[in-house]
Amino acid sequence: MKLKPISEQVVCVVGASSGIGRETALRLAARGAKLVVAARGAQALATLVDEIHRKGGDARAITADVLRFEEVKAVADLAIKVYGRIDTWIHLAAVSIYATFEETTPEEFKQIIDVNLTGQAYGAMVALPHIRREGRGALIHVSSVEARRALPFQSAYAASKHGIKGFLEALRMELQREGAQISVTEVMPSAINTPFFAKARTKLGVKPKGVSPIYQPSLVADAILHAVEHATAEITVGGAGKALAIGQCISPRLTDRALALVAFEDQRTDEPKSTDAPDNLFHSLEHIDAVEGDFSAQARQTSIYTWLETHPLVKTGVKAGVLGALALLVARGRTGQKNRTKKLKGQRGKG
Numbered sequence: 001m002k003l004k005p006i007s008e009q010v011v012c013v014v015g016a017s018s019g020i021g022r023e024t025a026l027r028l029a030a031r032g033a034k035l036v037v038a039a040r041g042a043q044a045l046a047t048l049v050d051e052i053h054r055k056g057g058d059a060r061a062i063t064a065d066v067l068r069f070e071e072v073k074a075v076a077d078l079a080i081k082v083y084g085r086i087d088t089w090i091h092l093a094a095v096s097i098y099a100t101f102e103e104t105t106p107e108e109f110k111q112i113i114d115v116n117l118t119g120q121a122y123g124a125m126v127a128l129p130h131i132r133r134e135g136r137g138a139l140i141h142v143s144s145v146e147a148r149r150a151l152p153f154q155s156a157y158a159a160s161k162h163g164i165k166g167f168l169e170a171l172r173m174e175l176q177r178e179g180a181q182i183s184v185t186e187v188m189p190s191a192i193n194t195p196f197f198a199k200a201r202t203k204l205g206v207k208p209k210g211v212s213p214i215y216q217p218s219l220v221a222d223a224i225l226h227a228v229e230h231a232t233a234e235i236t237v238g239g240a241g242k243a244l245a246i247g248q249c250i251s252p253r254l255t256d257r258a259l260a261l262v263a264f265e266d267q268r269t270d271e272p273k274s275t276d277a278p279d280n281l282f283h284s285l286e287h288i289d290a291v292e293g294d295f296s297a298q299a300r301q302t303s304i305y306t307w308l309e310t311h312p313l314v315k316t317g318v319k320a321g322v323l324g325a326l327a328l329l330v331a332r333g334r335t336g337q338k339n340r341t342k343k344l345k346g347q348r349g350k351g
């Protein structure tokens with residue numbers, strides 16, 4: 001499957017007001033893509049479009065609440081009206097609450113599932129017909145490493161991310177069977193230094209944070225831009241997230257115990273935050289439009305694992321080198337064993 005270069009694409013970014021979505025939109029615009037950016041907050045979108053235009057890019061903004069199918073459809077309609085097509089749809093909009101399951105209300109749980117999961121499905125539903133008509137393109141959905149392994153305090157969030165994995169797998173198989181030239185990608189970030197934690201509702205008594213290590217949002221943007229041009233089923237951002245997923249596959253019980261030791265305390269900061277502090281669970285926080293969050297000093301700028309995932313030729317070379325080295329070691333071991341056996345037989349013959 002051959003996708004267009006970024007400079008020739010029309011891309012919709014849903015959840016673009018801050019964090020990963022904002023960084024991705026800025027990167028795409030710098031590479032020459034035409035953009036439609038969407039989120040709930042008009043003010044944050046306005047500052048994003050203004051920044052893109054000042055740097056010579058081309059973008060249009062539209063406010064949309066992903067809970068409402070017609071508003072998500074309006075994002076696609078704007079792209080068709082202004083640019084005539086959609087090549088790639090990138091969906092990032094998400095909310096969360098940091099609380100135990102028993103402290104989470106039915107309304108809070110439903111809101112997270114509706115925004116994070118149903119909203120993602122709405123995005124695919126409105127974009128797919130336009131991408132199909134174009135003949136090729138990509139659906140890129142950002143979930144989380146919690147699509148593979150849940151963390152405490154995030155029952156609803158983890159459930160929504162597991163759901164994204166399921167619907168994307170089903171959709172991917174359906175498109176593959178019919179031979180459609182449409183890539184379906186799930187991007188699964190580890191803990192990322194964005195305003196997500198400052199925006200989230202919390203019942204922990206303090207401002208929450210991601211489980212260490214935390215990575216910079218630029219790494220996720222790099223992975224998304226790779227998927228815009230290269231058909232990819234899934235990309236995990238951050239070696240820590242991949243290690244967690246591997247641990248879950250090998251031994252869920254051991255992973256439970258390991259997370260029980262670190263994840264409860266590691267998701268807490270020392271900064272007090274009350275339950276009634278402003279959050280974005282039901283309404284946007286217009287004043288927050290930054291890319292990075294409050295953990296820049298400790299966030300990792302690089303991930304060797306993710307870099308290899310987005311450079312498949314290098315990754316193949318590394319694998320070949322490792323396999324070659326192992327084969328050489330095995331061959332040397334066999335040769336040494338044969339020599340030792342011959343020597344031992346010789347000694348016995350002399351005896």
